[in-house]
Amino acid sequence: MGDSSAQYIHLVHHLIEECLLFNMSREECMEALSKHANIQPVITSTVARLTS
Secondary structure (H helix, E strand, O other), X not given: OOHHXXXXXXXXXXXXXXXXXXXXXXXXXXXXXXXXXXXXXXXXXXXXXXXX
């Protein structure tokens, strides 16, 4: 995995943590990141699973 891939995963993980601070569900988080950060829901779901 390249450095930029690791940075992207770290960014997505950080954004998921921000969603948690707002008491958002996984579905709400996936929708918000898709809409506001242009992150595909499958990426959010995968990173959430890998980092939990």
